[in-house]
Amino acid sequence: MTAVPISESPAWPAASDRAWRRLKANYFRNARDGMTTLFVVGLALYLLYLVIPWAILNATWFGAGRADCQQDGACWAFITNRFGQFIFGFYPSGQQWRVELAGGLFAIGLIALAIPGLPFKPTIGAFVLFVLPAVACFLLAGGALGLAPVGTEQWGGLMLTLTVATSVFGLSFVLGLILMLGRSCGMPVFKILSTLTIELCRGLPLVMVLFMAITMLPFFFPSGFDLNKLALTVFAMALFQSAFFAEVFRGGLQAIGKGQYEACTALGLGYWKTHYLVILPQVLRNTVPAIINNSISLIKDTTLIMVVGLFDLLNIVNAGTADPNWLGSTLEGYVFVGLVFWIICFCLSRCGESLERSLRTG
Amino acid sequence: MTEFKKMGLALLAWALLITPGIALADQGSTVKAISARGELLCGVTTGKGTGFSTLDDKGVWNGMEVDFCRAIAVALLGDASKVKFAPLEFKSVIASLQSGAIDVAARQVTWTFTRDSEFNLDWAGIYLYDGQAFIASKAIGVDSALDLNGATVCVTSGSTNELNISDYFRSHEMKFVPIVGDSIEQNAANLEAGRCDVYTNDLSTLVSLKSTMAKPDNWVILPEVISKEPLGPVVRQEDPQFSDIVRWTLNVLIAAEELGVNKESVIQMVETSNNPEVQRLLGKSGEMGAKLGLANDWVVKVISAVGNYGEIFDRNLGKDSLIKMPRGASALWTNGGLLYPLPYR
Structure with a gap:
């Protein structure tokens, strides 16, 4: 290697020049690359040309009904007018601060967990996992300490979607861990029971599990015995989801060498300490991508609760499009719901990536 | 439904x-x-x-x-x-x-x-x-379901609507080609795109569908009601x-x-x-x-x-x-x- 004195080195190319070279090297290296780039850019521009007049230029943003909207543009008035309903469902308007507070608490907790190097992380983690759900439940349902009770049939929209998704996630995570430990432990009774549960729950369609829980279960209780629809739904979905989590965790478990168990035994650690201190932390670290994967599909599965008559985000938007005032707004509704779901899932996948990074280094 | x-x-x-x-x-x-x-x-x-x-x-x-x-x-x-x-x-x-x-x-x-x-x-x-009926574009110039011999018919898959039209067409010795869709939206889109000549569903559904179409005057609901609902x-x-x-x-x-x-x-x-x-x-x-x-x-x-x-x-x-x-x-x-x-x- 010949050392070039700094004074004689060629001047750094100007920024625009560098960008041009990079562009050329990456997108226009030869005729075929150039054609492909032009074609893809052209296609993207054409799609934008098709969408933008409808979505933005000719769109109507505010109005009291479909009649106020222009014919050839999107009727976003449908979304802006019913936005509160899409977010809070039928939650009484004077009480909606409770939903906002609960959501805000979760957001603060999660952000605190995401900040690297913050002290007391285990304490914060335990608080978010165990204390916050209870606080949120109390805030949403009310009925004590001066908070007016709000029945779960008044919950709906995005708030219901997120409530169902987080509670199913929490429940099925714990249940999945238990099932995984049961399936991989040496005692035949636990092993058979766990395997049976996993195979049964995994082998049924979710829609059928929900239908059975809501429509058939009441047959087995005396009439007038009021079962909460939302709680039934959450438990049914959690049971279903936990089978998937259990198998994900078992996959992570198999990646751990036998030597580690032997080392733990040699150190005199018992079953619980071995798992709590050595095995489970590694299992969780190994399975982050799969957990995120399952969580994303779980969030999308929440839209199935429409079969039991609960108005989650998709269902309440769908119902809105049937209102005589807003007939014909189906496309706007689906675009909105799709966007919200995409944002949620994208955030989740980013969270997963940063979690993976921090676990790898930490 | x-x-x-x-x-x-x-x-x-x-x-x-x-x-x-x-x-x-x-x-x-x-x-x-x-x-x-x-x-x-x-x-x-x-x-x-x-x-x-x-x-x-x-x-x-x-x-x-x-x-x-x-x-x-x-x-x-x-x-x-x-x-x-x-x-x-x-x-x-x-x-x-x-x-x-x-x-x-x-x-x-x-x-x-x-x-x-x-x-x-x-x-x-x-x-x-209520009862099952047909909606058609005025452009195809049909004013009775009895003129529909050989027509393409949009219909919901697996529904009683599908059974009813095959009964109806058979009893009138006519033929039709079913174009099945899963939902009202999908069937309506097929109809508007001209993939079928008529769409069949319950009258109350068709009437409310017609009122949501871009140009309701271009569509006609045929007078025959072919089933009892x-x-x-x-x-x-x-x-x-x-x-x-x-x-x-x-x-x-x-x-x-x-x-x-x-x-x-x-x-x-x-x-x-x-x-x-x-x-x-x-x-x-x-x-x-x-x-x-x-x-x-x-x-x-x-x-x-x-x-x-x-x-x-x-x-x-x-x-x-x-x-x-x-x-x-x-x-x-x-x-x-x-x-x-x-x-x-």
């Missing part, structure tokens, strides 16, 4: 096999249960039935089914707000009724022999005579008093229209009307309400809360709504329809 009918019935048959008679064992009286609860549990379409049950911008329920639930709540509890709506998919209607999750289904469920005889249910009457409120067979109350609530709504008693005039007519039929209906003479275990002026309360049948129809499906469905067979018998109120005496 018809697309779920087959699947729903299969599920139900199966469900009934594993739960023989459990629901019917100790239900007790529906009326007592409602009074104790202070609330009527009423099954309606899942908020997606334009004109039947929808949610407005403030989350308030509207529609024909909803108004009928309110009428029953007024009759029993004296208050139109004492009703809890249970939005139900078609496949869960019958099971929800039998498990006691709802007291009455005012939801679109066609009254058929099999359902009536097999499921221990009673239809308390008919509040809408009588829709009515459904109750369990266990409590005759309750099914009587539902039956007569529907009946007095129709009777009120026949006698010209409406929401505006009802209070005044109690005092001014000399017609003995109106006097009996409104509780001015006789003790009619007591025979059902209701207040004597129950009809006055019902009509002042929701109006008579004609007003309910016009408001939700008919001329005062955006759908503008013609009364058709659901007109009074005096106007050439099939609605014939039973004598209230």
Whole structure:
């Protein structure tokens, strides 16, 4: 290697020049690359040309009904007018601060967990996992300490979607861990029971599990015995989801060498300490991508609760499009719901990536 | 909605096999249960039935089914707000009724022999005579379903609509090519894109679809109605008093229209009307309400809360709504329809 004195080195190319070279090297290296780039850019521009007049230029943003909207543009008035309903469902308007507070608490907790190097992380983690759900439940349902009770049939929209998704996630995570430990432990009774549960729950369609829980279960209780629809739904979905989590965790478990168990035994650690201190932390670290994967599909599965008559985000938007005032707004509704779901899932996948990074280094 | 009918019935048959008679064992009286609860549990379409049950911008329920639930709540509890709506998919209607999750289904469920005889249910009457029809573009120049030989027909897959058209075309020795879709939206898109000549579904669905199309005037609903879809409120067979109350609530709504008693005039007519039929209906003479275990002026309360049948129809499906469905067979018998109120005496 010949050392070039700094004074004689060629001047750094100007920024625009560098960008041009990079562009050329990456997108226009030869005729075929150039054609492909032009074609893809052209296609993207054409799609934008098709969408933008409808979505933005000719769109109507505010109005009291479909009649106020222009014919050839999107009727976003449908979304802006019913936005509160899409977010809070039928939650009484004077009480909606409770939903906002609960959501805000979760957001603060999660952000605190995401900040690297913050002290007391285990304490914060335990608080978010165990204390916050209870606080949120109390805030949403009310009925004590001066908070007016709000029945779960008044919950709906995005708030219901997120409530169902987080509670199913929490429940099925714990249940999945238990099932995984049961399936991989040496005692035949636990092993058979766990395997049976996993195979049964995994082998049924979710829609059928929900239908059975809501429509058939009441047959087995005396009439007038009021079962909460939302709680039934959450438990049914959690049971279903936990089978998937259990198998994900078992996959992570198999990646751990036998030597580690032997080392733990040699150190005199018992079953619980071995798992709590050595095995489970590694299992969780190994399975982050799969957990995120399952969580994303779980969030999308929440839209199935429409079969039991609960108005989650998709269902309440769908119902809105049937209102005589807003007939014909189906496309706007689906675009909105799709966007919200995409944002949620994208955030989740980013969270997963940063979690993976921090676990790898930490 | 018809697309779920087959699947729903299969599920139900199966469900009934594993739960023989459990629901019917100790239900007790529906009326007592409602009074104790202070609330009527009423099954309606899942908020997606334009004109039947929808949610407005403030989350308030509207529609024909909803108004009928309110009428029953007024009759029993004296208050139109004492009703809890249970939005139900078609496949869960019958099971929800039998498990006691709802007291009455005012939801679109066609009254058929099999359902009536097999499921221990009673239809308390008919509040809408719906039926399957066709919608076509005016451009193809067809004005009768009998001109449809060789046509391509958009239809929901696996629905009774599909069975009905094959019956209809076979009995008229005509041929057709089915283009199946999964939902109303998909079928409508196929129709608008010209992938089929006509689309077939229940008349009430087609009328509301037509009102949402970009140029409603370019479409025509053919005059033939090829199937019978009588829709009515459904109750369990266990409590005759309750099914009587539902039956007569529907009946007095129709009777009120026949006698010209409406929401505006009802209070005044109690005092001014000399017609003995109106006097009996409104509780001015006789003790009619007591025979059902209701207040004597129950009809006055019902009509002042929701109006008579004609007003309910016009408001939700008919001329005062955006759908503008013609009364058709659901007109009074005096106007050439099939609605014939039973004598209230």
